[in-house]
Amino acid sequence: MTTAEYNECVTLYADGVYRFVLKNLRDTDDSKDIVQEAFARLWERRKDVDGSKAKSYIFTAAYHLIVDKSRKIHETPLMESHDAFQTVFRQYSDTKEVLEAAVAKLPTDQRSVIMLRDYEGYSYDEIAEITGMTLSQVKVYIFRGRTFLRRQLENQGIYSANMEDAV
Amino acid sequence: MITTDNYEEYFLDYIEGRLDENSRREVMRFVTSHPELRAELEEFLDSPVIEDDGCGVPSGFLDTLRHTSDYDEPDVPYFDRLAVLNLEHLATPGEQLEYSRMKYESTECSRIAAQYSATVLTPDDVEYPDKRRLIVLPLWRRAIPYAAAAAVVGLMVLLTVGRFNNGTVDIMPVAMQDEHSVHSPSVSVAVGGAGEETTVKPADHQQKVNNHRHVIRHVVDDETDEAVAVQDDKADEQTIIQVVADEPSIIQVEMLPFDDIDDDGTDEPQKKHRRKFWFACGKALKFVTRRIVPDVHVDIDHDIDGKVSRVAFCSQNKVYAVERK
Numbered sequence: 001m002t003t004a005e006y007n008e009c010v011t012l013y014a015d016g017v018y019r020f021v022l023k024n025l026r027d028t029d030d031s032k033d034i035v036q037e038a039f040a041r042l043w044e045r046r047k048d049v050d051g052s053k054a055k056s057y058i059f060t061a062a063y064h065l066i067v068d069k070s071r072k073i074h075e076t077p078l079m080e081s082h083d084a085f086q087t088v089f090r091q092y093s094d095t096k097e098v099l100e101a102a103v104a105k106l107p108t109d110q111r112s113v114i115m116l117r118d119y120e121g122y123s124y125d126e127i128a129e130i131t132g133m134t135l136s137q138v139k140v141y142i143f144r145g146r147t148f149l150r151r152q153l154e155n156q157g158i159y160s161a162n163m164e165d166a167v
Numbered sequence: 168m169i170t171t172d173n174y175e176e177y178f179l180d181y182i183e184g185r186l187d188e189n190s191r192r193e194v195m196r197f198v199t200s201h202p203e204l205r206a207e208l209e210e211f212l213d214s215p216v217i218e219d220d221g222c223g224v225p226s227g228f229l230d231t232l233r234h235t236s237d238y239d240e241p242d243v244p245y246f247d248r249l250a251v252l253n254l255e256h257l258a259t260p261g262e263q264l265e266y267s268r269m270k271y272e273s274t275e276c277s278r279i280a281a282q283y284s285a286t287v288l289t290p291d292d293v294e295y296p297d298k299r300r301l302i303v304l305p306l307w308r309r310a311i312p313y314a315a316a317a318a319v320v321g322l323m324v325l326l327t328v329g330r331f332n333n334g335t336v337d338i339m340p341v342a343m344q345d346e347h348s349v350h351s352p353s354v355s356v357a358v359g360g361a362g363e364e365t366t367v368k369p370a371d372h373q374q375k376v377n378n379h380r381h382v383i384r385h386v387v388d389d390e391t392d393e394a395v396a397v398q399d400d401k402a403d404e405q406t407i408i409q410v411v412a413d414e415p416s417i418i419q420v421e422m423l424p425f426d427d428i429d430d431d432g433t434d435e436p437q438k439k440h441r442r443k444f445w446f447a448c449g450k451a452l453k454f455v456t457r458r459i460v461p462d463v464h465v466d467i468d469h470d471i472d473g474k475v476s477r478v479a480f481c482s483q484n485k486v487y488a489v490e491r492k
Binding site: 003006007010011014015016017018019022032035036039043095096099103114115117118119139142143146147149150153154158159 | 247248250251254255257278279281282283285286287288289290291293294295296297298300301302303305
């Protein structure tokens with residue numbers, strides 16, 4: 001990878017990686033640090049990384065940094081009690097806000113695979129490569145994640161009253 | 168055009184007889200080129216086709232696809248799986264059909280399907296704020312800020328030197344003065360304004376045998392026995408006047424920070440301060456040092472604020488004076 005290709009990667013992927021990290025950690029300073037670290041690793045390994053694999057490399061580095069960071073800050077438990085979660089959700093009225101709050105409640109693994117899938121459009125195989133999971137794990141995490149999100153929407157009454165319009 | 172993504176619709180229209188002749192032939196060509204889907208079409212064809220009641224979808228057709236008779240209570244976990252598979256584009260054609268059928272027949276499933284559709288995250292506009300810092304610039308572009316900083320520093324130094332050199336002191340030969348000067352074989356110092364001569368003795372008159380240098384470390388008033396200190400308006404420091412006479416012909420004048428003089432007046436002023444101030448005093452004093460002035464006499468004049476306004480060096484038949492403008 002040349003310097004020009006590296007700079008191209010910064011231009012193309014920095015925003016996406018930052019969004020991916022920020023949505024996971026929800027801390028701008030930590031997110032900036034991780035993005036910087038991910039690109040620093042890419043720069044250090046630029047001679048070994050092919051330009052076509054650069055995006056995957058950056059997201060892989062960012063993902064592992066997120067996991068490390070999450071372990072350090074004692075991540076929120078997988079599922080909070082139903083009542084507590086509903087209390088949190090009552091302040092939201094918009095579907096997007098409800099969904100974002102629900103995504104924030106997902107475990108890091110599930111949240112990451114869903115983000116890589118939806119935000120970046122990665123295939124299951126690519127997600128498995130980035131996260132180091134097996135293909136089956138990716139499928140299971142996405143299924144569990146979507147089911148969890150759907151149930152949070154259900155709990156908040158999203159698409160219940162206005163069912164006719166939604167469908 | 169029939170593809171593997173939309174063939175179910177064509178199959179349904181085909182068995183419901185809603186396709187024209189061309190479309191029917193297209194379906195047959197598609198089945199011929201996709202033999203793996205032929206069985207699926209034949210399975211549809213084996214199902215009893217019910218007459219179209221004119222409402223678009225045959226009124227009884229969907230019943231033929233039911234596997235159980237209790238669809239009023241849909242199998243939600245099963246539909247969850249179908250919905251996710253469909254959402255993730257992982258459903259087989261059969262699963263897609265089942266998903267569509269359940270969603271159509273059950274309000275509950277339809278609502279769940281809508282909720283699953285809503286779980287797809289849409290990327291919002293997030294911009295990494297420090298992107299420019301990640302860009303690796305060529306070496307010559309990276310050097311630009313440093314070069315600019317160096318240029319600024321250099322400019323400031325030039326301005327500072329210019330400020331100190333620009334008219335702060337001057338040296339000029341003046342008329343012979345005898346009456347206020349005290350001669351001595353080595354060095355004499357006189358402090359005071361015109362008409363109020365105060366004779367000052369060398370407080371620490373040190374003779375270095377090797378090079379015959381006479382040094383007056385600081386100037387002390389006879390009456391108060393204190394070092395003569397003045398406030399230099401340019402350096403903004405308290406200073407004293409030090410006169411160094413290099414036997415027999417070189418004289419140097421330095422203005423030193425007053426703080427460098429201990430109470431007993433014997434310590435050597437710190438070199439860095441001396442150099443600093445020497446530098447600040449600039450070339451006018453250097454000019455003095457190049458003069459041949461044996462048997463030196465020094466007159467120091469103060470202005471109304473007590474600042475040194477004039478330093479005169481008397482040597483034989485000439486007087487050199489440094490005056491503050």
